[in-house]
Amino acid sequence: MKNLIKYFLACGLLTFGNACTHDDLEVFKPSENYSNLVDFAANNYDLSLFAAGLEYTGLADTLRTAAGPFTVFAPSNTAFNVLGVTQAADFALLNRDSLKMMLRYHILPRRLYTADVPDKTADNFYTNLAGLPLGVDLKLGSTEPGTYFYAGGARVSRRDVVVSNGVLHVLEKAIKYSTGKVTDVLESRPEYSLFTAALKRFGYWPQLQQGSQWTVMAVPNSVFDTNNISLQDIEAMNPEEYHKRFLGCYLFRAKIPWSHLRVLEAPQGSGQYYYNSAYFRIPIEGDEEYCSGVGKSELKFFISRTNPGTSTPQALGDFGPAFKLDYLCTNGVVHDMNILLVKPSQAKK
Template identity: 40%
Template structure:
């Protein structure tokens, strides 16, 4: 090779080698390297929401509640952000709808959606439920995470759930300058007790009357977990049962299943079923996802089908066809389920599971 060409190549190689050596040395020895150095390229929570067409109602709510400045601060925050449709489901269709709400109540509702920390899906144990994280209202949010690939050709399921609301993989882990955001499909709902949840909704007045008449109302104000599957007034009217009919009931003549079929003595979100999936078994009701004895009337079970659409049902354990439900219902729309209270959860259903004449106690089968 000609000496002049060799010299030219060496002159190029030496500076390049020196540059990479210096770069490597600095990268390996810079102990002050900030892992969040790129965060200045991200929007803060308030600006991100303001620039997202699918979150315009959330932005309006935050503005009305005077929370935008909070979400511009350093944080860190995790925000579970309801979509416009989630607000539409509650009858909120325009920004001006928030002006009729009490500011303090709206502020509390929105703070309920915010954690004072970063929480990515990778922080939540996969295929678990009831991971508890305290929000800015100092209340616990129940987080579940499902990750599953059911077949080689199937897409990976990666769903995050918070108090029963869902965030799919495409809307999770949105990095913000001051935290992380997950878009959810429902507005998170909260009341201190289940009694408060039911009392806040006029459509449950007949169900409340039944619970009071049968002696099961007081439990729903106590600090013990209960999950309630609440039939609305339309369900009673469809069965031809009026407030006067309920007032005339003699509790001593009826099995506990008349009211307790709607009460599970535990804590249960509908998303728990989605996370744990269908159990193996034969027959539509052969192996339901959930089956629990009715307290005080234990020959009967309340169950929820593992098959879509997850129908609630009542079943008798010793009937000739023990896997045949006596009656089934359906859940009310998603936005009328997963009402969280400190002592449990309320889910709306649209049919009665037991009629009074079906719960009459026969002399040979009386229960205590």
Template identity: 35%
Template structure:
């Protein structure tokens, strides 16, 4: 082999080694973040510390301090904390931390514990398009999660999530010991009370209770159910001519009880007001229609978020029957969010500040013919 060939071969080997060395040097000098092990974010705080340092949660923080639960929520967990924001507390008349001083400490602790789950529950953990899916709480009872994930034909998910009627307005806030969701209202469980017991304790419904008793519809509300009750206030019934004086002299046999008082009761249904909103996402129709117990009169129930407050409101329409030419006997709406979604052991109660029908509208036919 001549000298020129040897020289060229040696030169090629040198150039090859140089490029190999250069490539290794470049690779070693580059930082590949996607190849490194993730380092825990030291800025992520445990639940109680996170809540304490967020201004929109100052009243929930005060409740944690009052009940002694703040220490517990900084422990290992894991927890899912459902935090009503300050506006949610304002809605029920709590504006400052000292307002908790007038509340029973044990009762307050139970309510706050109902807003905490002893597990991590992210949005993605809840079944798609679920309605009233149950989860155990730190209090010991169960709450209900409903989610409208995606509408038919939609390309992007809605993921409208509610817990026992309260809407999540901020989801999946990561904590070092769990996860947090922010709610727009305080959940209102009645724990061991059934609907009958709960209504009996409220003076604003005394005429409604007396009417249910008078017309034979009261005893059932202590049974298993479930029931959804739209409870008219004393003032609402008075505007329809239903007072204690009327009930004292009324002859039940003259009236259609299933309409006069039964129209306020939805049987075998457990509806938070927000469930209608979830139905509108699942099947594009949140309206629920059903016959009353007399099998003639027809009800329609719907709920939606109304402009400009975007607070949940509900609507009820009572018809004389289910035909196209039926007469609309009542068409009402209600939007006081603080007085909706009272969860009892055998169903849910909602407040109603308007009556549906007057006694004259539901007199039995044979009575009219006399």
């Protein structure tokens, strides 16, 4: 439940379920008479918590009685479990309106099959029941495990389940969306308080509040603690004594959801985005001798010299767990990191 409270603070969810007597998910068979979206979800164990959330918020009545059609991107029970919701009664502890807004973000007032989304594309926007744009990304594979289908950065694990008043896709995690900016997400999450303090100290905060699109690789307090860096240490730093790579390696002037790394293939020689080669990398503003980015083969975050002469980066780090990736905001996206790529001593002039 603690994780779910954090979800609503930044407005986020992920994975685990037990066996039960409910039906397994089945794809459409023309000869069968499929029930509506709510009844179908309620009678499939892996979606029972999603169905309970619909009932608690009153959305069940809409989806049960309205002709539609609707498209539902339904977080699995595992997605709710990782947030601390393990039974329907847990929803009673949540703010009904906040939960309703979150669920409406997962529903489109139209029918959307995989075949309706262009292959190898990202940010195909469709207006959801919350009245906000929901980005859908797709890269078809030769086999089902090789297909990457995302809604709002959450991967679809089961697609194109047809019901009487629409179509349903199952998500591995819940979509995380904030109507605020990347700075609002960072300030709303206590685990990024030291990273936030550092961004403010080094003068990045006003930039991140502007209209440009940003990707922020947010370093949690636990990583600063591991490196023995306290709030007092950050406040005592003189930004003029450090190269921009110290914090600039975590900031990109582009919106790069995790799903884009899976579905997009940029033209060779683009000079900026190398989704289709060994690395995706961008020079660090004000410290262009260095660049940071994401390796395609391992999807690890890295920093290296811009012209390294070698494929081995200077430092590598993993992203945080899936439910801490893709905090979508009005001016970009925030991802969780598990490493301080550049220590203060390494950035000292």
